Amino acid sequence: MxxxxxxxxxxxxxxxxxxxxxxxxxxxxxxxxxxxxxxxxxxxxxxxxxxxxxxxxxxxxxxxxxxxxxxxxxxxxxxxxxxxxxxxxxxxxxxxxxxxxxxxxxxxxxxxxxxxxxxxxxxxxxxxxxxxxxxxxxxxxxxxxxxxxxxxxxxxxxxxxxxxxxxxxxxxxxxxxxxxxxxxxxxGKGAREDKVAMPFVDRFGQYRNGDWPGKLKAEAEFAERIRKEEAAIKAAPLVHRDKYGGWADGPTLKATGWFRTERVDGRWWLVTPEGKLFFSVGVDCVGPGEHTFIDGRDGWFEWLPEENGPFAQFIHRQQGAHSMAEPIRGKGRTFSFYCANLVRKFGERWRERWEQTSAARLRHLGFNTIGNWSDWGFMAKAQIPFVASGSLAGSARKIEGGGGYWGKMVDVYDPGFARAAEEGLSGVARQFASNPYCIGYFGDNEIAWEAVERGPLASPPDQPCRIAQVEMLKAKYGDLGKLNAAWETNAASWDALRVPEKVNEACRQDLSAFQYAFARRYFETCRAVFKRHAPNQLYLGCRFSSAPRPAVRACADVADVVSFNLYYREINPADWTGANELPKPIIIGEFHFGALDRGMFHEGLVPCLDQAERARAYADYVRSVATCPAFVGCHWFQYVDEPITGRWFDGENYNIGMVDVTDTPYPELTQAARRIHADLYRLRSSTSGGVR
Structure with missing residues (x-):
């Protein structure tokens, strides 16, 4: 079919x-x-x-x-x-x-x-x-x-x-x-209804059992694809941008030699090192990566590399998968079909030519930022502004009574927390501290802020954050009886105190106060590490997914920019302005759209009917962000489609790439991106709706 x-x-x-x-x-x-x-x-x-x-x-x-x-x-x-x-x-x-x-x-x-x-x-x-x-x-x-x-x-x-x-x-x-x-x-029945013809993955990492526009049939096609893309890039350079991708025709502000933020006529902006206004449109995960497990999958692939062959360099061994790899206990050999295709496409100098092509492609499409989790070597060479990130390391205790999709929340009152922040964040700051193309740094990603509401009091009595919260409550109420009366609880002792199932207003206010104190301690510690090692660059927050208001408020009080991963169709300005306005600018670390009409099996977090709708959705989203005065940018997740057999870490196999596994740009999406990006600074500086 x-x-x-x-x-x-x-x-x-x-x-x-x-x-x-x-x-x-x-x-x-x-x-x-x-x-x-x-x-x-x-x-x-x-x-x-x-x-x-x-x-x-x-x-x-x-x-x-x-x-x-x-x-x-x-x-x-x-x-x-x-x-x-x-x-x-x-x-x-x-x-x-x-x-x-x-x-x-x-x-x-x-x-x-x-x-x-x-x-x-x-x-x-x-x-x-x-x-x-x-x-x-x-x-x-x-x-x-x-x-x-x-x-x-x-x-x-x-x-x-x-x-x-x-x-x-x-x-x-x-x-x-x-x-x-x-x-x-x-x-359907409990067993699988549909039998998949094996093998179902071709030698290029594509779905073998179907056809669609743009499917690669032979290696010989790579040469023509290279020729067409190079000709398109040469014929239509993007104009009205400075060397950093800032607004060349716009006003010139104070130049500091580094990226900074400023509010101009009621709108937040980033400002380039040379003083030009800058709105960040970026792509995450720009790099030759994305591995999928090949162990435990006999018969799935029509081709796999020989252990000692030219593609063996792309066979890795991974362990500690987050999810969906239980049949091999979360560990085994992985392979990158994308990297193999880069060798087929570019030859022995594949790495150098991939870097040149990717940098030229991003500029041609109007992207002015290399987003999070991108290849450090590429970031250092591309002469395109970029963001970078670190994650807490070390053995700081987690909140035992809390959960979290990616893992439990670190206990910021644990004595090892400051050391974990230093160990996890200082390396990336030292790496790029002298690079003016570095906008700034994220610390962590999508951490379990929701666990801070109930988790501390659900933890053992020796949990440091529980001790801190109880001390805060004792300071306010004096004795447990007064707290029980205020919260409408009947805890027999401070050790027995839990957040009640139904939270009244007094309890809600106390929980919010502790959430703010907890978050403030987290952000101040992370900021101190970044500013100690990279004082000239911006602290961009933690990329909120779960975003309790007290934690967001604390981030806005400490960070230079507040970051969210916002998987919506569009941004509603009412959610971010007026009474909801933050005292700092906002950047979106992740968004995407996907479809099922190009050989992929999952649309990702925001599904579309086809590539045409995916392209429209991209333009609508960027327009909604660019016309909202609270935001200074948005970054698409991600550069390359995830492997159709799932990324090794958690099985994601989404159609979310700007390019597919053969390094071929999606024409509908990339053309829409170029059009909306060409109109970006007019959109940002006016109140009209821009091009459609």
Whole structure:
């Protein structure tokens, strides 16, 4: 089946699906709105006639508006099925992203649940399927999206004998939206329905069993692709930029020889070392990397390098995978098809030519920043502004009573915390302290700030942050009885004190005060390390994903720039201005969009229907950031598509690259990027909407 028409049906087949013999309705609508439905910032009505019949849901403006379904009694047993499906109709004139979540007891959006998102085109029915992440489903392991069936539900392995609820929700909508839902049903069998023809990965690291525009068929095609790209770059240089990518035709401010921030006419800007206004548009992970496991995958690949052959340099051994590599216990041999393709494309001098090509490509497309996690050697040579990062090292104690997707939160009151910051952050600062192209440094990434609310008091009595929090509460209340009265708790001792299930206003204020104190200590310690070793460059914060307000406030009080990873369709300026405005500028460390029409198995965190919509989404996002006065830039994650068999660390295999595994730019996306970037400084300095 053609990828162009086939893979686009993986996560959401664009047709109204009749019930099949192997399907089972779980929420019937024939007798009206189910009394087990719970509404969270939604209005619900039943449309019983016409082509758009079903449950009409008007989603309100809040973080997670949803319709939430529970079993009439007990729990559901969904053992015999592959996943949950719902038909969705979008009556609005634009595509809409919608999400589904399936819960075990204790689900919180990260733990004990599966969730998935898809995009519903305007004026059409779409079948949205979430395939369960189930125990023993490891024949095709290590991939978040699968051949033929597409994205799996992200999250924990579910106990399918004890499903407590499921919900359909929108993620932080900025306006109200309406969708019609119908045919809530289980589908498929517990075993995989679709057999994947083996091998399914070709010698270039592409999907072998399909075809699509731009698929590489032979090595001989590389020469023509090089010729075409070089000609395009030579024919159309980007104009009106200074040597740093700043606004050459704009005003000249004080030049300090280093990047800095300044607010001009109500808008935050970065300022280049020569004093020109600068808005940062970047790409993360620019480097010849991205390895995938090859051990434990017999029959998957039509070709793998010989151990002593010319491509053996790209075989590595990795251990300590974060997730999705349980069949090989998280360790084994990996290989980079992207690096192998660079050798095929450029020959023996592949590294040098890749650096030259990538730098020229980024400039041609209007990118003026090399984003986080990029290759240090490339950053040092490219003469393009860049950001860099470090992560805490050492053995500082973690908050034992807290969780976190990437790991538990460090305890900033532990005596080893300052040493961990020095060991983890000083190296990168020393490396680039004398380089004026270095904008500044991030410390850490997407750390578990949510754990600071309940984690300390859920930890053992000797946990340093627990001791600090209890001391703060003692200083305020004096004795436990007064605290119990204020919090409406009945703790028998300070050691027994926990955050109550229902938090009243007094408790909320106390928790926020400690969150701020904790975060302030974290940011001040990290800033001190960076400023000690690189005093002229900016401290860019911690790349918030989870972002409790007290922690964000502390970051804004300490860092030069506050950073967030914001996987939205667009930025809503009301969320970042007015009463929500921070006293420091904001930079976006990550965003992306993906689709399934180019041989990939997962769209990433913000799905699109195809490459054309992906291109439109990029332009809309950058426009929304550039026209919001609080922001000074946004960085796309990432430069190259992830391997179709999953990156070794956690199985991500998303279509999120500016280029594919053969180092070929996606024409729709890159052309859209060049167009919006060419209009960037006019957009930033005016209130008009810019080009579309």
């Amino acid at each position: 053609s990828i162009t028409f086939g893979l686009a049906l993986m996560a959401a087949s664009v047709a109204f699906a009749a019930q099949r013999p192997d399907e089972k309705i779980v929420v019937p609508l024939d007798k009206g709105i189910p009394d087990t439905l719970v509404r969270h910032t939604v209005e619900v009505a039943l449309v019983s006639e016409g082509p758009q019949k079903g449950l009409k849901v008007r989603f309100g403006v809040t973080d997670w508006p949803n319709v939430y379904f529970r079993p009439r009694q007990g729990v559901w047993d969904w053992t015999g099925y592959a996943g949950l499906a719902v038909d969705v109709y979008n009556p609005e004139p634009i595509a809409q992203q919608v999400n589904m979540r399936v819960d075990n007891e204790g689900a919180d959006g990260v733990n004990n649940c599966n969730q998935l998102g898809t995009t519903v085109p305007p004026g059409k029915w779409t079948t949205f399927r979430i395939r369960f992440n189930r125990k023993g489903d490891d024949a095709l392991w290590g991939m978040r999206g699968l051949p033929i069936t597409g994205p799996k539900g992200g999250g924990a392995v579910l106990d399918l004998t004890r499903i407590t609820a499921f919900q359909v929700f929108l993620a932080r909508p900025t306006t109200e939206h309406t969708l019609i839902l119908n045919n809530f049903r289980l589908y």
